[in-house]
Amino acid sequence: MSTQTTEPPRGTAAGTAGPAPAARARRTERAKDWARRAPLLPALVFLVIVTQLPFVATVVISFTRWNALAPDNRGFAAFDNYRAVFTDPAMRSSVGTTVLLTVTVVLVSLLLGLGLALLLDRSFRGRGIVRTLLITPFLVVPVASALLWKHALYNASYGLLNGVLTWIWRLFGSDSPPQPDWMTDSPLAAVEVSLIWQWTPFMMLILLAGLQSRAGDAIEAARMDGASAFDVFRYLTLPHLRRYLELAALLGTVYVVQNFDAVFTITSGGLGTANLPYTIYQTFYQAHDYGRASAQGVVVVLCSLVVATFALRTVSSLLREEVTR
Amino acid sequence: MSVTTPAPRRRRTGSALGLVAWLCGIAFFLPVAWMVLTSFHSETDAATNPPSVGAGLSLHGYREFFGGGGGVSPWPPLINSLTASVVSTLLVLVLAVPAAYALAIKPVRKWSDVLFFFLSTKMLPLVAGLLPVYLVAQNAGMLDSIWLLVLLYTSMNLPIAVWMMRSFLAEVPVEMLEAASIDGAGLTTTLTRIVAPVAMPGIAATALISFIFSWNELLFARVLTGIVAGTAPVFLTGLVTSQGLFLAKVCAAATVISLPVIVAGFAAQDKLVQGLSLGAVK
DSSP: OOOOOOOOOOOOOTTOOOOOHHHHHHHHHHHHHHHHHGGGHHHHHHHIIIIIHHHHHHHHHHTEEOBTTSTTSOEEOTTHHHHHHHHOHHHHHHHHHHHHHHHHHHHHHHHHHHHHHHHHTSOOTTHHHHHHHHHHHHHSOHHHHHHIIIIIIIOTTTOHHHHHHHHHHHHTTOSOOOOOOHHHHSHHHHHHHHHHHHHHHHHHHHHHHHHHTSOHHHHHHHHHTTOOHHHHIIIIIHHHHHHHHHHHHHHHHHHHHTOOHHIIIIITTTTTTOOHHHHHHHHHHTSOBHHHHHHHHHHHHHHHHHHHHHHHHHHHHHHHHHHHO | OOTTOOOHHHHHHHHHHHHHHHHHHHHHHHHHHHHHHHHTSOHHHHTOSSOOTTOOOOSHHHHHHTTTTSOOOSHHHHHHHHHHHHHHHHHHHHHHHHHHHHHHTSOOTTHHHHHHHHHHHHHSOGGGGHHHHHHHHHHTTOTTOHHHHHHHHHHHHHHHHHHHHHHHHTTSOHHHHHHHHHTTOOHHHIIIIIIHHHHHHHHHHHHHHHHHHHHHOOHHHHHHOOTTTOOHHHHHHTTOOSSSOOHHHHHHHHHHHHHHHHHHHHHTHHHHHHHHTTTSOO
16 A cells, blocks of 8 residues: 655645645545546446346346246246256256366366476477477367367267278278267267367466476475485475466366357267256257246356355465465 | 486486377377368368378368358458457457556555456356346347447456456566656656556457457357357358268368467467466466
8 A cells, every 4th residue: 555645734825724634635545546446447347237237137037937939928936947947857967967077177187287297397309399289279269179079080980080990900901990989979078088188288388387486496405315206296396286286277167167169069968968058058049948047047156156266265375475475 | 407317317218208298299289280181181082981191182171161162251250250359359458457557556455356356257157147148139139249249258358357467567566666756757657668568468468368268259159149240150160061071161161260369379378378377377
């Protein structure tokens, strides 16, 4: 906070009873406060209007009986929509799918990302090129990536995966290579693999930044004292990386929970791959059940508040570290 | 490696690990390489089993994508995407830079609460607000309008932008600001001489992140636009047909639409992390 400077009372004609100096000081202080706050206001007001008001509307609609296909039958529904949401097996399975999808994608890409970050943390020839190759998947537009996996890689008759199987089997003189239909045999895994491919580079970049912010001399000293590479990793690197691992996991969760593109493109939510965003999209866009879609939205928001609280706490601990540095 | 690597054994494992890194890099890049290669094949060569890697190259896919085969022209969606991304990015900067300045340099009281409010809006699933936005747009006659997307993309990227800009502006040395104010420098001088040099790379990085997210967005664009204001990702999902071969065309389209992001991302790899981690990782 800036130090408060009490303005010397500017001399006026004797006898005029101006406002007491203290009151004036308070007023200038308040004006200064507002001047400091003013640049914030446009962004705040904009965000409240565009992101918070719709949510209030969602809450209101969630208590309404409202299907666009039956516009006359509209009224107060109390908790009917919520009852429908919690008893709907499709909704329950999409909650399970969302959790499974998110946890698998985040954990696997976090582990792969950690491995890759450790590999890239050492110098070797062409390190810059390898790093660039590794982050490319993250830069492919998500829909393009989903289409690529679905049609060019997974496709049972001409996808690259089965093509390579044919190759290998021919190499050994066999004419009947296995040709699995990846997207029907394991639909959820198909979605997960494409997402892991896209998110591993993200995890790697955060963890690499963490590795490179380590104090080099402590590691050097430990090596001099004869600590093995594993000991260095276990007792020095990993504790240092903890914050970065948490951050990467939470940010990954925030983004992957909201995933729509891959589910929509690769499986169209079929075969048990419908996650929450896709289910809401369907209830609203295809079933036109506005009341129930809103109730689903409210439930999703309440669930993500739990994740968000943890995420915010982690970010704030990193932030505090930065401020006190 | 460091000075403490005398043993040849360590050097050997070192180069072996370098090789592993290379193999991983190639493995991750392979699908992208396959996408680009397929985009330069003819439709019949693109859909073979086993794959025809060495088939002759052809621009057929690109010609088809750009409307050569009598299909729909991709230019309107590409221009829509460009408009939505660029305009919303500009709006984001106009709103985020002053806000971040207020939070970083002259912290207002309870500044961290404000900061976390911004962040919390980003953590809530956008899909939950989709319906009210749709209904309001419907009543206001704004469905299938690119300006609606501009507004939504601005709100989508604003929280990240504030966080990111704040982390850049926090690096402006406070002593220099104080010195400038003692020397009687005005606001303009302070901003152009002291703040701008530190802030410019940050502004560039923020703009890049905001552009990429807007360019990639599918859900809102799909629900809120139609024939007029459809964006490139929506157009891309419409390219898949149930009849005939389309693989080369789809790969060409995916390559063209990803290209701006890939180029921008290569140019600013580190800034990308800083943006996506909300400035927490430098």
